[in-house]
Amino acid sequence: MTLDPHEPAATPHGKIMLVGIGPGSEQHMTHRARAAIAEADVVIGYVTYIKLVADLLEGKEVIRKSMTEELDRAVSALEAARSGKKVALISSGDAGVYGMAGPTYEVLFQAGWTPDDTVQVEIIPGASALNSCAALVGAPLTHDFCAISLSDLLTPWPTIARRLDAVAMADFxxxxxxxxxxxxxxxxxxxxxxxxxxxxxxxxxxxxxxxxRRRQNIVFTTLDQMAEADIGMLSTVLIGNSNTFVQHGLMVTPRGYANKYDMADGATREGERAGRSLSTGLLGWLEQLRADHAAGDDLATLARRHRLPADYLAAVLSEPEELEASGAAQASEAEQLEDQA
Incomplete structure (x- = not known):
């Protein structure tokens, strides 16, 4: 078929693949992450991350950027994709956890990109640092956890400090x-x-x-000693909650089974039901809260006891008991259906 020279050239269909390479070793990369790098024409990333995937880059155009050039990486990826190339923009860990996904979407939106654009975007997840580090030290994340960056290059310190104080109090x-x-x-x-x-x-x-990675190092310490340890930008610090313990060199956060079951024989504790909310779950707690309030405990006392805002407790106590009874009845009906299934 002969192309008509007067026909407008077709718009090239490029693609940006935001690739999370995990902790950095090839065996901990997902199959899709390796495939994305393999199909890419261009690979863009921070110089250290480029080194981590160097064995996968033969025949690729490689664009190396320094630590503070995140927006430049995103702009370079968009320019290459606009020219019809497939681009692998790599991040260590997961691209959406302190990685390049966010900055790239900001650059795309600023440039007028929409999901209907000829440039396609795919996010390829990888194991974040908290997953990788947790796997090496035991099971510290078995219960509720969160991540906070201490970098104040882009986030005001008072914002970071408020988050630290809030999660420390909330026992994450x-x-x-x-x-x-x-x-x-x-x-x-x-x-x-x-x-x-x-x-x-x-x-x-x-x-x-x-x-x-090659220089992997693990140190167990305590909260009052942690600031004295060897910590750098390649470190992740995992702080346990009030139930976390270290035994035989393993850091473990209990999920809470001991609240309901005898850990020796698995029997359900008195007053508890297997597969059902704790007796101190929401409905049980509401019942006790009302009883304590009726017995004379004021909101300030209850707030201190439960470490919850007084206005929240006031709102809870103002709800009609009929609403709680309805919720309990619905829960009981659902439990019966589950038992019959």
């Missing part, structure tokens, strides 16, 4: 990203100060450096 297991660098040395000390307001000094802490 916490993964601290970007805990310390050559210029940022005090942030980890302030994080420790805030956590010690709410946590015991002997709270377990694991510090993992370069997980699954």
């Amino acid at each position: 297991v916490v993964a601290l990203y970007n805990p310390k660098s050559g210029r940022r040395t005090r942030q980890i000390v302030e994080a420790q100060r805030l956590f010690l307001r709410h946590r015991r000094a002997d709270t377990p802490v694991a510090i993992v450096k370069s997980a699954y």
